[in-house]
Amino acid sequence: MDLHQDSNSPLENFQSRIRIALWFVMACLILLFFRFFWLQVIKHTKYSTASESNRIAIITTPSPRGLIIDRNGIVIARNFPSYSLEVTPAELNMPVDQLIEDLNSVVRISPKDRLNFLRSLQGAKKTESLPIRNFLNDEEVARFFSRRYAFPGVEIQVRYFREYPYQQLGSHLLGYTGRVSLKDREKLLAELEESQDDSISDELRPMKIKGIQQVGKIGLEQSYEKELRGTVGYNQVEITAGGRVVRSLSSTAAIAGSNLSLAVDIRLQYLIEHLYGTRRGAAVVIEVATGDVLAFVSMPTFNPNAFVDGIDADLWKKLNDSPEKPLFNRPLRGTYPPGSTFKPFMALAALEGKFRTPEQGIFDPGFFKFGSTIFRDDAKGGHGYVNLRQSIAVSCDTYYYMLARDMGINAISAFMKPLGFGQLSGIDINGEVKGILPSKEWKRAYYSDPTKQAWGEGDTISIGIGQGYNSYTILQLAQATAILANRGIVMKPHLVKMIEDPISHEKTLTVPSETTRLTLKKDNLDAVTEGMVGVNQSGTGRVPFAGVAYPVAGKTGTAQVFSLAGKDYNAGSISEFKRDHALYIAFAPADKPKYALALVVENAGFGATAAAPIARNILDYLMLDSWPEGVPKWKTVP
């Protein structure tokens, strides 16, 4: 068989194959040419960026987080150094799983630590040092050192952690810090982008965030995160693939976070928390002239220290599932009907709106009939003849049923709004809720069912005694009391009084001046104050305030949690969580008010018996510096 059927000679045939081979070679080299064109011309920017981020590493120096100090200089949130076991993945001589297993035989690595570590490993540079176990004790450190040779790439480092020396005290106002979550990281990135910090290039910014080891998750730690955090210092270095530093390119020192000087008196906070004991509730004490929040109590509390290194799943579940809701910030987010504590504000509304004069009286038969509905008074048989002052002192419901009817809902809500009812107070802690200031507009927006949207005249009646749709936070109630005590001058309530610059130690007031001033007549204010003083002299608060050494204005309240549907209230027959809330508001001294407060004891029954005694102890502490027996003395933690 002749393989060269064509007429060409074998040499020509060979030469044609050589030509084809040359074409093939050229085609391949052109392919390479385009590949290089693609990489070096079209995608140059991408690879250039990649090469830069290969080359440059940012070694961050954490900035010490600012301290949180109470108004008397007691440190209530601080940092403590602790040993951490850290791993640099690039330097390991074994797979990570193996490493964790081997390390576990030296110092305990819990499943939680393991999970956290594996999580932090994702998206981290191989040359970064990542914590695998925090809070090593001295014995563990010693044990690791003796076996250190077996673990290249594992080091003991000192890290700073947040510590709350008074444990659960004031946990809701302080909040806590925690590890930087993915969500936190996104937020920080967005923040960095806004800050227009051009000292480092865009690609390297994410690395800067890695220097942030903890962020405030809730409470003041969260709302003052920026101030507390300070500025992470960084050293921009050139590194080799193995993580060896070749030279330093630029560096910036860390700037410590600002210290927060609180308005809160932590001893008062401690006292109130002890007075509540195991009872649930909320209390807010305000210095009226400044708006300083002296105490911000939410009971029960939790221990914020448990959150600092990531909370244990069991504990988290326990806290979250507890019917007592220890994680719930009650003064900020809990809304309650104010009950009779609403009456002084109603009384002031009546006087300001000229619906009543102080002397004008009504006869209380023990009930109020509106159409065919009967609204009952607390006192069976009624209080008889009562004027405005007496209506407050004896907490006469009928007086306020009538008043509410006479004023109408529009006038009531128009008066209550500037006092802050159903409004955000603007306190310096995130998560505040508005509550409900009932109005026709509110009801229309609230109900989707058109048949329920219309405001009925009957709806107004129970508004007068702080029931019905009324629903406010204890913070709002305290703020309204403070405005009343402050004669209409509104100071924005604040937990942080001053922010201290870490370098110059200069302190800046957070709320330097009044927000607004309501025009309230002196005579009207005096009349209401007289009524409230009467509460503690001869009225519902006379027992807990017996023998009080300073003039004090107050008002008790008992808020229905549960509609009795006409039946008599019998605490024993109702399950605990449906019993009435006990409330109390007060300010003192009545003639020249310095302090205002509002508090609730949940499901505790009558305001006079459950809530007023706590108020008495608070005011005694503030006015007389007296410490009740039975509450352990305050001890400052060194």
Add this chain to the structure above:
Amino acid sequence: MENRTLIQRMSFLWYGLDPSLGIILLCLIVVGNITFLSASSGTVVTWVEQGRNILMALLIMWVTSRVPIKWLEKVSLWVYLFGISLLVAVALFGQIKKGARRWLNIGFVIQPSEIMKIAMPMMLAWYFQKREGFIKLWDFGIALCFLLLPTLLIARQPDLGTAILVLAAGLYVIILAGLPWRFIVPFLILGCVGILFILIFGDSICAKGVTWPILQSYQQHRICTLLDPSSDPLGKGFHTLQSMIAIGSGGIFGKGWMKGTQTHLEFIPEKHTDFIFAVYSEEFGFIGNIALLVLFLLLIQRGLQIAATAPNLYTRLLGGSVTLIFFTYAFVNMGMVSGLLPVVGIPLPFISYGGTALSTLGFGVGILMSINRGKRLVQT
């Protein structure tokens, strides 16, 4: 007069050395040395070592170019048989390094597979020369058997890179010898379809739990990381990803000699051997790459020209195959470093560090020069 006679007397030294091949080779060696100096970060010791390798290769080239090609033709079969027996010896008593049995200790350590890169085309060219004028279809079958025996022995070691080169060298001879197109075209089509298939269905066939027939799992992994190097940035994909970054970041003009950050900060693995092209590319950029492509094209063009005008079938086939092997080295190496081809251990000819490969290449160029000289002798 004294001088002239001296020059005349000395002329045997360069007589028959092809000047164009010589110049191209010199350029490549200069480029290689400059790059190597950067890749070894100016450590003179290894540079001197590489210089020694180059001198050695040039010496081999020179000696080979002096050898009449007839002699080579005569020893072809014996060289091949010698190579095969060494490969068998490797399989039986070879040294194991890094999981591969490639080396033989005969007082000093040698890598017999390297010999086959030249012995293979010599053998096949010899065979076809023997059958010249009577070549039948089954001759190609026999040639294929001669080819597959060493290829499989080398692939078993395992040494995929060398096996590919030996296979390619043999196939070039077979194709140049006139293997009918009807046997070549189907394989070309199959290859193209296969590549297209992998490119299009890359994601699904590289999904977890999918195993391919025929190929080993690590080979599958290599192809998959080639398709998407970022799928395993710190493992198998690291080499490719980093060398692509080096090339891409070089841009049009490069970062400048000794200024490649990828190189000098140790991100390029094997930076003075198989991945030296990444170093070159990062520092000399797109312009430098074009220059290098042109140099290789000139080298191949000249080599093929020599083959096309060679005096007999043996020299034509050997010359063509040796030239195309240079091309294969260059293409596979640059393709792998730039992320077009899977990572196999094939150096960049005349530029990568390594004595054995350089000696083989020098031998190859020497053969081309000898062929060229022989042709002139025939003509005159």
